[in-house]
Amino acid sequence: MDMYQVHNNSAHMDYERDFMDPKKMSCNDERVDSGVDSMAEGDYERIHREFQSLSMNSRPVEYSSEPWKEQRTEDGDTFLHLAIIHEAKDYAISMINMSYNDPFLNTQNHQKQTPLHLAVITEQPHLLTRLLEAGCDPQVVDDHGNTALHIACKKGSLSCFSVLTQVHTQHLASILATPNYSGHNCLHLASIYGFLSLVESLIKLGADVNAQEHCNGRTALHLAVDLQNLELVRLLISKGANVNSLTYGGYTPYHLTYGRPNGEIRQQLHALTAQELRELPESDEEESDEESLSDDSEMYDDIVMGHK
Structure with missing residues (x-):
């Protein structure tokens, strides 16, 4: 293979070469955003008062319908999302204990993030364990198609990875085989x-x-x-x-x-x-270029320029 052909083929491999920078490695740009700045300043005191009103029962109970489970911020975050985002561990545990096997635990905000996703993003493996034991579904994906385990692998979080692969692993094989919306498992x-x-x-x-x-x-x-x-x-x-x-x-x-x-x-x-x-x-594009040149030469064979 001569150097021209190597160069030509290498040029056609450009689409294979966007991986030198991890930011360019997916078909679609991805963003992991926990929504930390989702609240206006005036909301913090109100949220704090709501948290204070929660029963701090340390024992798991069967879930019940509570008004605070229905409330959402403008970004779709529940009180549990907010407690995890702001690392209010005691409040988060209290809400988890009052929500065992409750679909509330899998509530997604406007970025399709569940509390499980946010616990990985904020590096809180102790909450991951609590959430999984309470019934949070590790197969739910965010708006980029990432499960919580995808995010742990992307962040390189060993502690979160360990919890997600050791607690309730009946769905692990499926999660490992599942690609996100950029095609990456x-x-x-x-x-x-x-x-x-x-x-x-x-x-x-x-x-x-x-x-x-x-x-x-x-x-x-x-x-x-x-x-x-x-x-x-x-x-x-x-x-x-x-x-x-x-x-x-x-x-x-x-x-x-x-x-x-x-x-x-x-x-x-x-x-x-x-x-x-x-x-x-061999490059298909190179062959098609040659065919196109041949067609062009036939098409313009009788062109007249300057009366010649």
């Missing part, structure tokens, strides 16, 4: 943000190391090459990652080493990739 997110311990834990828990993200068909190994993360490449290969896996465009992880600086990654993948898959695939 938990393993993809942990790989994108370089959390090697989470990557290893996810694979031990049953995450598919060769699962393809839904945007371009990259596996975690493709993402590791995109990020030029040698340690992650080695870890994934040791855990059974398929070096011959193809993206939807027909690229192996080795193909993604072209034009990138880390020679060790390139060397390692070259040695492991099947010989017939080492050459860059």
Whole structure:
């Protein structure tokens, strides 16, 4: 393959190369926003008075209909959302204890966040345990398609990850296989943000190391090459990652080493990739350009310029 062809094919791989910056790694921009500034200043005193009126019963009780469960801020937050956001632990626990198996625990604000999502965002694993034990559903997704576990993997929160994968794990396999609205599952997110311990834990828990993200068909190994993360490449290969896996465009992880600086990654993948898959695939766009040039030459063969 001559240098022109390598350059030409590399140009057509640009869409494969937006992963050097984690901010550009999804089909859609994602934002994790807990709504901390959702209240006007005058609301704080009123909310505090409402919290004070709650019974601080430390024992779980069957849920009942309470007026405070119906109240919402302009962002759709309940009192429980607000207690978690502002880290009012005692109030949050009191409300959880009065809401065992109550659908109230899965109430979503305008960003589709449940109390479980907010407990991860605010790094409160003790509340995660309480919420899960009280019946909060770990499968509910926010407006980006993220479960609480997706967010823990994105943040690299070991403590929240530990709770979410050890308390009431009957839905864990389903959550691990579920992509968010950007096409990334938990393993993809942990790989994108370089959390090697989470990557290893996810694979031990049953995450598919060769699962393809839904945007371009990259596996975690493709993402590791995109990020030029040698340690992650080695870890994934040791855990059974398929070096011959193809993206939807027909690229192996080795193909993604072209034009990138880390020679060790390139060397390692070259040695492991099947010989017939080492050459860059022919570009359909290049062929279509040639056809279009040929058509143009036929179309304008009889053009007259300057009487000639």
